[in-house]
Amino acid sequence: xxxxAQNRPSFDTIAIVGVGLLGGSIAAAVKAKGLVRRxxxxxxxxQRLDAAQSAGLIDAASTEIGNCKxxxxxxxxxxxxxxxxxxxxAATADAGTLITDVGSIKGNICRALDGALPxxxxxxxxxxxxxxxxxxxxxxxxxxxxxxxxxxxxxASAAVVQVNKLTSFWETLGATVVRLxxxxxxxxxxxxxxxxxxxxxxxxxxxxxxxxxxxxxGFRDATRIAAGDPNLWSAILLNNVDAVLDSLDSFRDxxxxxxxAIENRDTQTLQNLLRNAKRNRDELS
Amino acid sequence: xxxxAQNRPSFDTIAIVGVGLLGGSIAAAVKAKGLVRRxxxxxxxxQRLDAAQSAGLIDAASTEIGNCKxxxxxxxxxxxxxxxxxxxxAATADAGTLITDVGSIKGNICRALDGALPxxxxxxxxxxxxxxxxxxxxxxxxxxxxxxxxxxxxxASAAVVQVNKLTSFWETLGATVVRLxxxxxxxxxxxxxxxxxxxxxxxxxxxxxxxxxxxxxGFRDATRIAAGDPNLWSAILLNNVDAVLDSLDSFRDxxxxxxxAIENRDTQTLQNLLRNAKRNRDELS
Numbered sequence: 001x002x003x004x005a006q007n008r009p010s011f012d013t014i015a016i017v018g019v020g021l022l023g024g025s026i027a028a029a030v031k032a033k034g035l036v037r038r039x040x041x042x043x044x045x046x047q048r049l050d051a052a053q054s055a056g057l058i059d060a061a062s063t064e065i066g067n068c069k070x071x072x073x074x075x076x077x078x079x080x081x082x083x084x085x086x087x088x089x090a091a092t093a094d095a096g097t098l099i100t101d102v103g104s105i106k107g108n109i110c111r112a113l114d115g116a117l118p119x120x121x122x123x124x125x126x127x128x129x130x131x132x133x134x135x136x137x138x139x140x141x142x143x144x145x146x147x148x149x150x151x152x153x154x155x156a157s158a159a160v161v162q163v164n165k166l167t168s169f170w171e172t173l174g175a176t177v178v179r180l181x182x183x184x185x186x187x188x189x190x191x192x193x194x195x196x197x198x199x200x201x202x203x204x205x206x207x208x209x210x211x212x213x214x215x216x217x218g219f220r221d222a223t224r225i226a227a228g229d230p231n232l233w234s235a236i237l238l239n240n241v242d243a244v245l246d247s248l249d250s251f252r253d254x255x256x257x258x259x260x261a262i263e264n265r266d267t268q269t270l271q272n273l274l275r276n277a278k279r280n281r282d283e284l285s
Numbered sequence: 286x287x288x289x290a291q292n293r294p295s296f297d298t299i300a301i302v303g304v305g306l307l308g309g310s311i312a313a314a315v316k317a318k319g320l321v322r323r324x325x326x327x328x329x330x331x332q333r334l335d336a337a338q339s340a341g342l343i344d345a346a347s348t349e350i351g352n353c354k355x356x357x358x359x360x361x362x363x364x365x366x367x368x369x370x371x372x373x374x375a376a377t378a379d380a381g382t383l384i385t386d387v388g389s390i391k392g393n394i395c396r397a398l399d400g401a402l403p404x405x406x407x408x409x410x411x412x413x414x415x416x417x418x419x420x421x422x423x424x425x426x427x428x429x430x431x432x433x434x435x436x437x438x439x440x441a442s443a444a445v446v447q448v449n450k451l452t453s454f455w456e457t458l459g460a461t462v463v464r465l466x467x468x469x470x471x472x473x474x475x476x477x478x479x480x481x482x483x484x485x486x487x488x489x490x491x492x493x494x495x496x497x498x499x500x501x502x503g504f505r506d507a508t509r510i511a512a513g514d515p516n517l518w519s520a521i522l523l524n525n526v527d528a529v530l531d532s533l534d535s536f537r538d539x540x541x542x543x544x545x546a547i548e549n550r551d552t553q554t555l556q557n558l559l560r561n562a563k564r565n566r567d568e569l570s
Contacts (some may be wrong), residue, residue: 129501149498178498192499196488196507198547201562202539203484206532207476213434213463214477215569216414218510222481225503226566230559237547237555247491248544254487259533262483262522270522274515277486281511284500 009168010035015068016076017042017085019052022102022131023076024140027057029173032142042068052137066092072169074126075101080235083112086123095120098162102128104189105239106153106182114155122162125153125182127189128175135229146174153182190243195251197233198244200226294453295320300353301361302327302370304337307387307416308361309425312342314458317427327353337422351377357454359411360386365520368397371408380405383447387413389474390524391438391467399440407447410438410467412474413460420514431459438467475528480536482518483529485511 014030016023019041030036041058042065043049049061062068065088073093075085082103089099099121103109106125113123130148150170154163167177180188204226207215237244254273261270299315301308304326315321326343327350328334334346347353350373358378360370367386371394374384384406388394391410398408415433435455439448452462465473489511492500522529539558546555 129499131501148501151499188496188499191492192496192504193501195491196504198543199484199488199540200503200507200566201559202536202543203481204562204566205539205558206480206535207565209565209568211473211477212565212569214414214436214473216416216433216478218485219477219481220569221506221509222485223562223566223569224506226559226562227570228563230556230563233559234552234556238550238552241547241550244547245544248540248547251487251491252540254490255484255533255537258483258487259530262526262529262533265523265526267519267523271515271519273490274486274511274518277489277508277511278513278515280492280494280497281489281508283494284497284505284508285512 008035008172009165011071012036013038013040013070015040015042015070015073015089016058017065017068017073017089018076018078019043019049019058019137020076021135021137021139022128022144023074024052024057024137025130025142025144026074026076026102026173027052027137028140028142029145031057033172035169035172040068040070048137055137055140057137057140065089069094071097072165073097073099075099075103078232078235079103079105079109079239082109086113087116090117090121090123093118093121097121098165099123100126100152100166102126104193104236106151106185108239110153110155110182122158124158124162124166125185126166126170127151127153127185128170129193130175143174145170148175150175150177151180151185152177153180153185155182186240187243187246190240190247191250194237194240194244195247197225197228198237198248199251200224201233293320293457294450296356297321298323298325298355300325300327300355300358300374301343302350302353302358302374303361303363304328304334304343304422305361306420306422306424307413307429308359309337309342309422310415310427310429311359311361311387311458312337312422313425313427314430316342318457320454320457325353325355333422340422340425342422342425350374354379356382357450358382358384360384360388363517363520364388364390364394364524367394371398372401375402375406375408378403378406382406383450384408385411385437385451387411389478389521391436391470393524395438395440395467407443409443409447409451410470411451411455412436412438412470413455414478415460428459430455433460435460435462436465436470437462438465438470440467471525472528472531475525475532476535479522479525479529480532482510482513483522483533484536485509 014036038059040060073089082101128150204223299321323344325345358374413435489508
C-alpha cells in the first residue's frame with residue numbers, strides 16, 4: 001500500500017490543451033484512476049469543449065491557454081502547434097509547473113523550447129505510442145494507454161523529481177515508460193511509424209477505383225493507417241524529414257531486393273526474403 | 286421456395302483436395318448449408334485427414350486423388366500444385382464432373398489446363414477473396430465466404446450449365462461471384478493482393494529488431510500479411526511475375542511522389558497526396 005501510494009502522483013488540477021482522442025483519453029484515464037481533483041480542458045472551439053464537459057471528461061473549460069493554472073499541463077494539439085502551446089501555457093504558469101505533450105515528433109519541439117521557458121517551469125516531451133486513425137473526444141478511452149509504451153525525452157537539465165513525476169504519471173495510466181533523447185525518438189519513430197504511414201498511403205493511392213471490389217482483408221489491414229488525418233500527418237512528416245528519408249531508403253532497399261528476386265524468378269532468394277519478413281512480423285505478436 | 290430450390294445446387298459427393306484453411310472452410314460451409322450428402326477429403330498426410338474427419342469436416346478420406354469420384358472436385362492445394370492436381374483428378378473422373386480450385390493466380394493454371402482434360406470433364410478456375418494468414422483446417426470457418434467476393438474465370442469453351450452450377454455453389458456459400466478472364470484476374474490481384482504482400486514484407490524486413498518495442502498498432506496492421514507462408518507466397522508471386530512488376534512500378538511511382546514532397550518540404554503537395562490516399566482508403570470502409 002505504502003509504496004503504491006508513494007509512486008502514484010496526485011494532482012489538484014491537470015490541464016489538457018486539445019481535448020481530442022488523446023487528450024480526451026488522458027482526461028478519462030486520470031479521472032478513472034482518481035489521480036486528480038479537477039481536469040481543465042483548453043481549446044479553441046468552445047462548443048467542442050462543452051461537449052467534452054457534458055460527457056464528463058473535463059470539469060471546466062477554457063479557450064484561453066494562459067488561464068490554465070495547473071500543476072501538470074498536457075499539450076495534445078497537432079505537432080506544429082505544440083511548441084507555441086507550451087510557450088503560451090508556460091508564460092502564466094506558477095513555478096514548479098510540469099508541462100508535457102503527446103506529439104509524434106520530439107526533436108523540433110524540444111529544440112524550439114530549449115531555454116525558452118520561464119525559470120521554474122519544466123517541459124519534458126512525451127509520446128505515448130497509442131491512438132488510432134479515429135479522431136475526437138467521442139472516441140476517448142480511459143484504457144487507451146494500458147500495455148502501451150510511452151517515450152519521454154527529458155534533456156540533461158531536467159530535474160529528476162520532474163522526470164520521476166512524469167514517469168509515474170504515465171505508468172499509472174498503464175504505460176511502460178522508456179527514456180530516449182529527442183533525436184533517438186525521431187529516428188526510431190521514422191522507422192516504426194512515419195515511414196509505414198507513407199508506405200500505406202502509397203499503397204492506398206495505387207489502388208485503381210474500379211478494382212476496389214477485389215480488395216480483401218489483407219489490403220484493408222495494410223492501408224488502414226492511410227485513413228489518418230492528412231494535415232496532422234503532413235506536419236509529422238515535415239517535422240522529421242531527415243530521419244524519414246533515411247528510413248524510406250532502407251525500405252526502398254528491401255523492396256528492391258524483393259523485386260529483383262521476383263524479376264529473376266529466383267525462388268530461393270524470394271523465399272528467404274519472405275521468411276525473414278515473416279520472422280520479423282511474428283516476433284511482434 | 287421454388288426459385289431458391291432451383292438456384293441451390295445439390296451434390297451427392299464433393300471432393301476437397303487439400304483440407305487446409307480454405308478446403309476445410311468449404312467443407313464446413315457445404316455441410317452447414319446441407320448442399321451435399323458426402324464430403325471426401327483428399328490429401329497426402331493421412332494423419333491430418335483423420336483429424337479433419339474427427340473434427341466432422343469430411344466424411345471420408347483418401348490419399349489417392351484418382352479415387353475421388355465426385356460431381357464437384359475443389360482443388361485447394363498451394364498454387365504450384367493445382368494444375369497437376371486437376372489433371373490427376375480429371376483422369377479418373379466421370380463425364381459431367383466439374384473441377385474448380387481456389388488459387389490466388391489463374392493465368393498459369395488455366396493455360397496449363399487448356400485442352401488437357403478428358404472430354405466431358407470441365408475445369409473452371411475460382412478464387413474466393415477470403416482467408417487469412419492462418420493455416421490449417423483447425424481454423425476452418427463455415428462463414429468464411431459470407432459477404433466475400435469470389436472470382437471465377439471460365440474460358441470461352443465452358444458450358445453455361447457448368448458456369449451456372451459453379452456460380453450457384455459460391456453464392457450458396459455467401460459469396461458474390463464476379464466473372465473475369467484469367468488474365469484480368471491476375472492483373473487486378475497483383476494490385477489488390479500480391480503487391481501489398483511484397484510491400485508489407487519489405488516493411489516488416491526494414492524493422493530493426495531493437496526497435497520492435499516502439500511499434501504500435503499502425504505498424505502491426507500494415508505488416509500483418511507479411512506473416513503469411515513464405516513458400517505459398519513465393520509461388521503466388523512467381524506465377525504472376527509480369528503483372529506484379531507492373532503494379533510494383535505503380536506503387537513505386539506513388540512512393541516517389543510522396544518522398545519528393547517530403548524532401549522538398551512541399552506541404553501543399555504532401556497534403557494533397559495524403560488526402561488522395563485517405564479518400565481511396567475511406568472508400569473501402
